[in-house]
Amino acid sequence: MSLHDRPSLRTRAHDGEKLIGALLRMPSEELVEMLAVAGFDFVLIDCEHGPADVVALRQHITAAAVHGVPTIVRVGEHDRGQILRVLDQGAQGILAPHLDTAAEAEAVVDASLYPPAGSRGFATYSRAGRFGSVAPDVHRDWWLENTLVMGMIESPGGVANTGQIAATPRLDGIMVGPADLAASSTADDAPLPHAIAAVHAALADAALADAGSLRMDIVGTRAAAEASFASGADLVVYNLAASLLSHLTDLATPAR
DSSP, rough: OOGGGSHHHHHHHHOOOEEEEEEEEESSSHHHHHHHHHSSSSEEESSSSOOOOOOHHHHHHHHHTTTTTTEEEETTOOOHHHHHHHHHHHHHEEEEEOSSHHHHHHHHHHHHHHHHOOOOOOSSSSGEEEEEGSSSHHHHHHHHHHHHHEEEEESSHHHHHHHHHHHHTTTOOEOHHHHHHHOOOOTTTTHHHHHHHHHHHHHHHHHHTTTTOOEEEEEHHHHHHHHHHHTTSEEEEEEEEHHHHHHHHTTTTOOO
């Protein structure tokens, strides 16, 4: 049974299911499988700060798919070509960093979706098209309906424009990038917790909520994940590097 035979990640999120994932930097195929065995809903593979090797990426996406787990890929900034290659390899969605304006969000949507909704290059012979075994119209319609398109707000300018960015047609939702937001803020900008709260408040606005705009949070602990879900997050992703390092540091310091 292929991932196409199950409800997509996008469908599950918009249907109100609370989904848990992990941000994983390549290369770590074994961790992909461990996340699947542990019961995670999705894997977010980092090709912005991690190695953007398409061959290794394909192996990671395939490993997740063997276990029935969909993948999202965080792509490079304004990288249309990488968006195309990522989706051709079968990722069910993309996470685009550094969205500061609605125009940038529109460009991401355009790169992610087939015509007529966007201008993604069309091919059925890729892994996403099951190597040409899916009829072109079926392939096109499935990906138009099920490609999850998420964006990141990582600057004070993006925070100020959250409403316009999130209202972009067919952009599914927003994740705040706290590290970049903190790094790009000055003493004249809102403190980080206030800026994040402003983004979340904008996403919870009635108009955006009714339109189905999703909120994804990145966290480091189970308690933080539970708090995010309780405060309105639809998808929560663990920063696996931070979580593993914390766990390993704890293991390395027993009483002795």
